[in-house]
Amino acid sequence: MEGYVISLLLLGTLALPETWAGSHSMRYFEVGVTRPELGEPWYLEVGFVDDQQFVRFDGDGASPRMEPRAAWIERVGQEDPHYWRRNTAVSRDQPQPGRADPGRGRAGVHTVQSMYGCELTPELTFKRGFEQDAYDGVDYIALDTDTYTWTATAPQAVNTKRKWEADRSYAEGVKAYLQETCVTWLKKYLEMGKGTLGRTDPPSARVTHHTDPHGEVTLRCRAQDFYPTDISLTWLRDGEEQLQDTEFIETRPAGDGTFQKWAAVQMAPGQEGKYTCRVQHEGLSEPLTLKWEPQSSSAWYIVGGIVAGLLLLIAVIAGFGIWRKKNSGGKGGTYVQAAGK
Incomplete structure (x- = not known):
């Protein structure tokens, strides 16, 4: 259920990229919520490989760090001792409550949601990347991965679009991550978690x-x-x-x-x-x-027969008690009935 609650919180109006059977994807979801009464915003990030959550960072944790959420991902720390420290630092350094924050400086509570990642074909070649943001539950800006330009889906996002497109290094960095870094790590994760991620459980x-x-x-x-x-x-x-x-x-x-x-x-x-x-x-x-199968009426006859049998048994026991009391002459427990009576 935790995964479902997190998904609802993170997705909001963000539409998941449609994936097809046999393809594989890695997706990260981020949410930042301003909290005027506390000063510092709340930041949460979760990562999914295919349909399984594998990492999580909660900025409200006692000691905020990137944590494993699947057994197979714990192996990566054995192979790369700096993996968890490096990913924790990346999450802590995220501009909070999000990169696209048109409400920065505005009073009140605001929410920024982001989703980014890549998808591979069944042959494990790059298929597409995706990155999109929402603000206060409304789609805000999304990346067109054909041209690597930004599409403003809200009037307030026009300024963000101009800013990001003016910095060519930013778009090039996003492209490099989606087409190279994301693909490399997704292949690694698929190999590490193939026993779990590659399974098929029938419904x-x-x-x-x-x-x-x-x-x-x-x-x-x-x-x-x-x-x-x-x-x-x-x-x-x-x-x-x-x-x-x-x-x-x-x-x-x-x-x-x-x-x-x-x-x-x-x-x-x-x-x-x-x-x-x-x-x-x-x-x-x-x-x-x-198909829907109505409950058989014979079941009711069976239940009715059991109930009737229990009532008959109770009546027999009660009748025997009354008969014994009458034949005992109403005497106490020390009375012994005469032989042959």
Whole structure:
């Protein structure tokens, strides 16, 4: 759940670059929040390789430092003794609360969010880089990696765009990082974490039935325990896909290294039998096909029989107690019934 909360905080309106099955990516998310009452802003940074968080820096920690968040990344410290100290210094030196801060000097609480990184093809060659910023929950500025110029997505970002483009060394540094440094480290991380990052966990799935106060029926198809995140949930009515009538939630971390997702579709009561959910994931040898199965009425007969049996047993025990009391003449526990009585 921690990964999910962090993702919500960091992403805001920042749109994740779409990745395809087989490709690999490294992404860093930064968030800076001004705190006028404390003077110093709060800065948080997390790094992801593919779908797994592997490092984290929290400026509010007792001793702020870059920390490992995956078992495989701890090996890097053994190979490079200066790795954690070097990355801690980089995070501490970040202009806070962010590089693109149009609110610098403004009163009140403001939030700056940044996301940057690179993506590789399945053959581990450079595919693209990305860097974008948001301010107070609104897209602010983004890098066009075809031209390595900046696109201002908010009026306030025009000045930032001019400043960054006027300094050619800044754009060249960004390009070098995205196309070279990022690629080198991503390949290294993929090799170090291949046992975890290269695994495939198939989803488990089920369909649940829900009825709202107005009698409308919703069938929800939920998949969980899967990795990586690429998954397809499709509702079909009489074999035809119902994309426009389906409500989806984004794929979410489950907190244990796997993910979950659901898709829901509404219908009139009595139509449930016409709907089928199809689940596709690379961990499955073939798609899962699920339908809602009403609880069998025989189950209620079984439960009813058990309850009736218990009530009968209680009645027999109570009756035996009454009979014994009558035949004992109402005497105490020292009374012994005569032989043959």
